[in-house]
Amino acid sequence: MLEIKNLHANINGKEILKGLDLIVRPGEIHAIMGPNGAGKSTLASVLSGNQAFEVTKGKVTFYDKNLLDMSPEDRSREGIFLSFQYPVEIPGVSMVNFMRTALNEHRKYNKLEPMSATDFLRTMREKKELVEMDSNLANRSVNEGFSGGEKKKNEIFQMAMLDPRLAILDETDSGLDIDALRIVANGVNKLKRSDNATILITHYQRLLDYIVPDFVHVLYDGRIVKTGGKELALELEDKGYDWIKKEVDGE
Amino acid sequence: MEQQYIDLYKQQHENIKKHSADVMNSSRDVAFELFEKLGFPTTKLENYKYSDLKEPLSIDYGLNINRVNIPVNPYEVFKCDVPGIHSFLYFVINDAFYPVNEPNNETLPKGVIIGSLKEIATSHPELLKDYFGKLSTTKNDGLVAFNGAFAQDGFFMYVPKGVVLDKPVQLINIMRSDVDLMANSHNLIILEEGAHAQLLVCDHTMDDVRFLSNRVTEVFVGENATYEHYKLENTHIKTTNLSTLLIDQKASSSVLANVITLHNGVTRNSIEIDLDGEHCETRLCGMVIADKNQQVDNFTYIMHNKPNCNSNELFKYVLDDNSKGGFTGKILVAKDAQKTSAFQINKNILLKKSAKMSTKPQLEIYADDVKCSHGATIGQLDETAKFYMQSRGIPEAEAKLLLMSAFTSDVIDNIRIHALQDRIKILVEKRLRGELSKCEGCIICQ
Numbered sequence: 282m283l284e285i286k287n288l289h290a291n292i293n294g295k296e297i298l299k300g301l302d303l304i305v306r307p308g309e310i311h312a313i314m315g316p317n318g319a320g321k322s323t324l325a326s327v328l329s330g331n332q333a334f335e336v337t338k339g340k341v342t343f344y345d346k347n348l349l350d351m352s353p354e355d356r357s358r359e360g361i362f363l364s365f366q367y368p369v370e371i372p373g374v375s376m377v378n379f380m381r382t383a384l385n386e387h388r389k390y391n392k393l394e395p396m397s398a399t400d401f402l403r404t405m406r407e408k409k410e411l412v413e414m415d416s417n418l419a420n421r422s423v424n425e426g427f428s429g430g431e432k433k434k435n436e437i438f439q440m441a442m443l444d445p446r447l448a449i450l451d452e453t454d455s456g457l458d459i460d461a462l463r464i465v466a467n468g469v470n471k472l473k474r475s476d477n478a479t480i481l482i483t484h485y486q487r488l489l490d491y492i493v494p495d496f497v498h499v500l501y502d503g504r505i506v507k508t509g510g511k512e513l514a515l516e517l518e519d520k521g522y523d524w525i526k527k528e529v530d531g532e
Numbered sequence: 533m534e535q536q537y538i539d540l541y542k543q544q545h546e547n548i549k550k551h552s553a554d555v556m557n558s559s560r561d562v563a564f565e566l567f568e569k570l571g572f573p574t575t576k577l578e579n580y581k582y583s584d585l586k587e588p589l590s591i592d593y594g595l596n597i598n599r600v601n602i603p604v605n606p607y608e609v610f611k612c613d614v615p616g617i618h619s620f621l622y623f624v625i626n627d628a629f630y631p632v633n634e635p636n637n638e639t640l641p642k643g644v645i646i647g648s649l650k651e652i653a654t655s656h657p658e659l660l661k662d663y664f665g666k667l668s669t670t671k672n673d674g675l676v677a678f679n680g681a682f683a684q685d686g687f688f689m690y691v692p693k694g695v696v697l698d699k700p701v702q703l704i705n706i707m708r709s710d711v712d713l714m715a716n717s718h719n720l721i722i723l724e725e726g727a728h729a730q731l732l733v734c735d736h737t738m739d740d741v742r743f744l745s746n747r748v749t750e751v752f753v754g755e756n757a758t759y760e761h762y763k764l765e766n767t768h769i770k771t772t773n774l775s776t777l778l779i780d781q782k783a784s785s786s787v788l789a790n791v792i793t794l795h796n797g798v799t800r801n802s803i804e805i806d807l808d809g810e811h812c813e814t815r816l817c818g819m820v821i822a823d824k825n826q827q828v829d830n831f832t833y834i835m836h837n838k839p840n841c842n843s844n845e846l847f848k849y850v851l852d853d854n855s856k857g858g859f860t861g862k863i864l865v866a867k868d869a870q871k872t873s874a875f876q877i878n879k880n881i882l883l884k885k886s887a888k889m890s891t892k893p894q895l896e897i898y899a900d901d902v903k904c905s906h907g908a909t910i911g912q913l914d915e916t917a918k919f920y921m922q923s924r925g926i927p928e929a930e931a932k933l934l935l936m937s938a939f940t941s942d943v944i945d946n947i948r949i950h951a952l953q954d955r956i957k958i959l960v961e962k963r964l965r966g967e968l969s970k971c972e973g974c975i976i977c978q
Contacts, residue, residue, distance in 0.1 A: 329923050330922070330923070331919060332919075352922070352927075352928070353919060353922040353923050354922045354923075354925050354926060354927050354928065356923075357922070357923055357924055357925035358925045363923050365920065365923075368920070369914075369916050369917050369919075369920040370917075371914075371917045371920070371921070371935070371938065372938060373937070373938025373939060373941045373942070374934050374935070374937075374938045378934070379921070379924070379926075379934070382926050382930065382934065383921075383924040383925045383926050386925045386926055386927065386930070387925045390925070422938075423920075439924060443924065443925065
């Protein structure tokens with residue numbers, strides 16, 4: 282579904298991604314790990330269409346469509362979902378209004394009628410249970426005054442509502458206590474199907490105890506330098522990233 | 533430009549007086565002399581720094597001193613569509629109170645008197661004599677003095693002791709003329725002890741000519757009385773709307789004033805609230821949406837003269853194109869006004885670089901046991917919030933709209949008439965979408 286070829290990207294003139302290749306197929310879970318500053322979050326930002334990053338070279342296709350030509354909203358409506366590392370607070374915009382607008386924009390894109398109020402509220406209720414989200418949160422403004430854990434749960438809740446084909450979870454485990462981590466991971470696992478895929482971007486192995494990846498990639502200095510199975514994550518946990526750095530820099 | 537009006541007054545003062553009432557005439561010459569001395573305000577005056585009135589005041593407007601009948605029936609042309617508001621409805625056409633023709637108004641509670649200031653000043657002078665001009669004649673302000681010299685009529689409302697008006701009163705000011713026209717009107721609102729009333733003032737324009745309205749409203753809120761004043765301006769770009777709202781609050785009274793400018797030309801709102809007793813509550817809010825070359829200046833002044841009063845001020849502006857906004861938040865806490873709390877916020881969004889905002893908090897505190905705060909911000913729409921919404925599939929234009937609506941929502945929350953609150957939400961959204969914000973079925977705002 283997703284094919285990234287030789288991707289180069291800059292921010293403020295500084296090259297962060299330096300020729301990244303990745304292929305994701307339906308039903309797969311990919312973990313992208315790497316030391317700080319390797320370009321993990323940049324990859325997530327570029328895929329979701331953040332204008333702060335400039336793609337200088339390379340190609341990204343999503344179901345054979347050129348992803349880089351699409352606006353952020355079209356990428357979302359094509360089925361790409363980014364769970365933000367730092368979800369944004371939007372005072373004055375209620376979760377209900379926000380979610381209804383987003384969901385109906387998706388439906389419009391797919392030539393469907395807007396969802397009825399009853400169906401919408403029922404769907405909200407079902408999906409909230411999935412991430413054990415406090416039902417009051419839906420009446421509040423988007424992320425405003427939410428704790429770190431609530432914000433991350435809210436990301437997974439939105440993911441459940443929008444039912445993406447490809448979910449990119451950017452450091453979803455950071456800042457979570459063990460209970461919240463378990464709830465978030467459970468939510469992700471329950472949403473897993475044979476026709477969708479997940480990219481987990483993470484610094485630590487901890488999340489991978491709950492969500493088992495099919496592939497583990499190591500991102501270093503803007504490229505994927507090593508790919509393996511779930512055992513690679515354990516090796517990284519054990520030995521850190523230095524041996525990878527040595528291997529690459531020694532080339 | 534003052535000279536033509538000075539000459540006009542000297543020639544016409546007999547006629548002006550003939551078509552007005554004694555109570556109003558008694559202070560007319562004094563007001564005129566003050567205007568002769570002060571002239572029209574210019575940006576050189578500290579209080580008018582953000583109101584550039586030079587161009588609109590240079591136009592040669594007509595004045596309807598001899599009260600020539602304007603051929604319009606507002607009951608036919610005006611269909612206000614605030615569903616469910618069920619107000620007691622009144623009209624002022626230019627500067628003249630329009631005869632009441634509304635069966636609903638006959639159900640006003642006993643003792644309540646609403647009507648033409650000129651007529652009631654003639655029929656019930658005793659009702660007015662302790663109030664008329666008490667707030668306006670002491671102001672050292674060129675526009676207020678000009679109004680005092682030329683205003684011949686206006687809206688009058690009297691709510692006696694303990695009477696509660698369970699439905700809002702609605703005053704529609706309509707500007708209607710075939711030639712460039714100036715209107716001066718004086719409104720007087722009296723709430724006695726323990727009374728309750730809500731007044732919604734709507735400013736509209738009908739014809740494609742230059743209009744200038746200069747209105748002074750005096751409000752007296754008695755002990756334990758509660759008063760809500762909503763002003764909704766929806767006028768065309770050739771309008772200059774000068775309005776002075778003077779409120780006097782007695783002990784334990786509560787006032788909410790919310791001044792919303794949806795569409796206009798050049799607007800100056802002066803709002804002065806005098807806290808003249810202990811334990812007063814005051815909430816003063818406002819909102820401006822402006823684009824093109826529109827100009828809006830809200831000058832506010834809250835005087836904490838007595839101890840134990842609370843005031844809370846919130847103004848928000850969304851400015852696009854070459855529009856200009858001004859806000860002054862003047863707060864005085866007198867020496868004896870201990871245990872005062874006074875809070876003020878002014879937040880502004882500039883959608884384009886060419887839009888301009890000037891804001892000035894001005895706190896003068898002479899008491900030492902008070903809680904006061906103020907804050908002012910000028911910025912752009914939050915790009916990270918916009919991107920977050922887009923990443924959920926919401927188109928950029930819709931995301932901007934949601935953010936702007938959210939920005940103004942706390943001002944709209946300060947509307948305690950539900951039907952009006954719902955309606956204004958829709959009007960604001962339409963306005964932000966760039967659609968005309970007129971009420972449905974209204975042919976006045978074209």
